[in-house]
Amino acid sequence: xxxxxxxxxxxxxxxxxxxxxxxxxxxxxxxxxxxxxxxxxxxxxxxxxxxxxxxxxxxxxxxxxxxxxxxxxxxxxxxxxxxxxxxxxxxxxxxxxxxxxxxxxxxxxxxxxxxxxxxxxxxxxxx
Amino acid sequence: xxxxxxxxxxxxxxxxxxxxxxxxxxxxxxxxxxxxxxxxxxxxxxxxxxxxxxxxxxxxxxxxxxxxxxxxxxxxxxxxxxxxxxxxxxxxxxxxxxxxxxxxxxxxxxxxxxxxxxxxxxxxxxxxxxxxxxxxxxxxxxxxxxxxxxxxxxxxxxxxxxxxxxxxxxxxxxxxxxxxxxxxxxxxxxxxxxxxxxxxxxxxxxxxxxxxxxxxxxxxxxxxxxxxxxxxxxxxxxxxxxxxxxxxxxxxxxxxxxxxxxxxxxxxxxxxxxxxxxxxxxxxxxxxxxxxxxxxxxxxxxxxxxxxxxxxxxxxxxxxxxxxxxxxxxxxxxxxxxxxxxxxxxxxxxxxxxxxxxx
Numbered sequence: 001x002x003x004x005x006x007x008x009x010x011x012x013x014x015x016x017x018x019x020x021x022x023x024x025x026x027x028x029x030x031x032x033x034x035x036x037x038x039x040x041x042x043x044x045x046x047x048x049x050x051x052x053x054x055x056x057x058x059x060x061x062x063x064x065x066x067x068x069x070x071x072x073x074x075x076x077x078x079x080x081x082x083x084x085x086x087x088x089x090x091x092x093x094x095x096x097x098x099x100x101x102x103x104x105x106x107x108x109x110x111x112x113x114x115x116x117x118x119x120x121x122x123x124x125x126x127x
Numbered sequence: 128x129x130x131x132x133x134x135x136x137x138x139x140x141x142x143x144x145x146x147x148x149x150x151x152x153x154x155x156x157x158x159x160x161x162x163x164x165x166x167x168x169x170x171x172x173x174x175x176x177x178x179x180x181x182x183x184x185x186x187x188x189x190x191x192x193x194x195x196x197x198x199x200x201x202x203x204x205x206x207x208x209x210x211x212x213x214x215x216x217x218x219x220x221x222x223x224x225x226x227x228x229x230x231x232x233x234x235x236x237x238x239x240x241x242x243x244x245x246x247x248x249x250x251x252x253x254x255x256x257x258x259x260x261x262x263x264x265x266x267x268x269x270x271x272x273x274x275x276x277x278x279x280x281x282x283x284x285x286x287x288x289x290x291x292x293x294x295x296x297x298x299x300x301x302x303x304x305x306x307x308x309x310x311x312x313x314x315x316x317x318x319x320x321x322x323x324x325x326x327x328x329x330x331x332x333x334x335x336x337x338x339x340x341x342x343x344x345x346x347x348x349x350x351x352x353x354x355x356x357x358x359x360x361x362x363x364x365x366x367x368x369x370x371x372x373x374x375x376x377x378x379x380x381x382x383x384x385x386x387x388x389x390x391x392x393x394x395x396x397x398x399x400x401x402x403x404x405x406x407x408x409x410x411x412x413x414x415x416x417x418x419x420x421x422x423x424x425x426x427x428x429x430x431x432x433x434x435x436x437x438x439x440x441x442x443x444x445x446x447x448x449x450x451x452x453x454x455x456x457x458x459x460x461x462x463x464x465x466x467x468x469x470x471x472x473x474x475x476x477x478x479x480x481x482x483x484x485x486x
Contacts, residue, residue, distance in 0.1 A: 006272060007176065007269070018444055020293055031358065032355070036429075043446070043447040096439070096443030
């Protein structure tokens with residue numbers, strides 16, 4: 001397996017782990033009396049499962065998984081950028097910056113690179 | 128008198144940890160050291176990345192030593208031992224066949240030890256601590272990740288990464304909740320005897336003034352609504368009409384918030400809460416350090432559910448479709464017989480006893 005794939009796998013699993021924590025937080029809020037938060041917990045859980053599945057598929061060389069993860073990270077990055085521009089809170093701090101901006105940006109760059117590599121390989125095979 | 132909350136990048140790092148971050152400037156010095164190692168040329172990029180991550184956590188730990196030397200020499204000694212061991216392992220990646228089990232053990236021990244340290248109140252969670260844990264979890268992931276295909280090995284490694292992240296986050300959350308959910312406090316001068324008297328008198332007046340709201344239905348009729356999950360042990364209610372700009376800030380008969388405990392026989396009033404209308408405002412600290420205006424920088428709210436959707440994780444995340452907000456400054460004024468004082472940190476056991484009708 002290439003270093004890019006290995007690194008992408010590790011970062012995606014890390015991102016999934018952090019996502020699972022947010023699912024836990026929303027679950028506590030839902031159990032505490034805000035039932036609508038159960039939807040957010042379900043969304044966080046789904047995203048985390050999607051990230052782990054994507055990580056496994058990327059490790060196996062799936063170009064489609066790399067594309068889907070790239071789209072997801074692009075959307076996440078866009079949302080985080082909008083959030084930080086609105087200056088609603090402390091998103092500009094180091095830890096939120098690392099997990100909300102740097103991590104999606106790194107994954108976006110890595111998945112785009114993997115897509116490029118896969119396209120290049122496919123092109124070379126047809127020639 | 129300013130609260131500590133700020134939006135600049137280093138605002139979430141404790142002052143005595145800034146040297147730890149600055150120490151990262153020394154990281155490039157590891158490059159010539161790595162290149163001189165016999166196994167460097169043959170090492171995979173993955174192993175090289177692990178070596179860099181181990182070196183990064185080593186210099187951060189070493190940089191934390193001066194900030195803790197006076198207050199907690201034992202902690203400084205642990206940082207020294209940790210830093211030296213991580214530094215040694217970073218070099219060992221290129222020299223020692225068995226570096227992986229050693230790195231796995233040290234990384235796991237360090238992540239769990241940090242979690243227990245903050246969980247038990249020996250240290251507060253800050254951004255450098257959280258980010259360093261992310262670096263260590265990533266190093267752990269790249270260390271334990273199998274080199275060859277195999278369903279069982281990959282599943283075990285993936286589960287370990289997820290579990291480590293969850294345990295680190297869970298323990299970090301424990302530490303944050305212990306610190307009044309990560310509240311940031313307004314600086315106040317040392318109180319005088321007159322300050323103490325004024326604060327005690329205000330607490331007594333405040334408790335008497337909210338007597339009608341001991342019945343939660345009266346509070347609801349007056350416009351108070353829950354702002355924290357209503358089934359939890361303690362619930363905050365707020366009255367939006369009393370939060371508008373221009374209204375009296377500290378009218379004991381019209382506090383912006385009320386706090387109840389959930390009991391077997393209904394809700395039990397624990398005290399009132401005064402909330403400022405803007406983040407830039409400063410609460411009147413008539414009681415000096417007796418009173419404690421604070422704000423919560425780590426609340427998550429969702430525009431979809433229009434309420435609190437959780438607490439920011441120690442790694443700085445909110446649930447999907449949510450965003451982080453910083454609350455406006457607030458001041459709790461508890462029942463005068465609260466064990467930690469009417470302005471102190473809420474004693475959960477006392478609140479529980481009240482809720483169960485045992486006090």
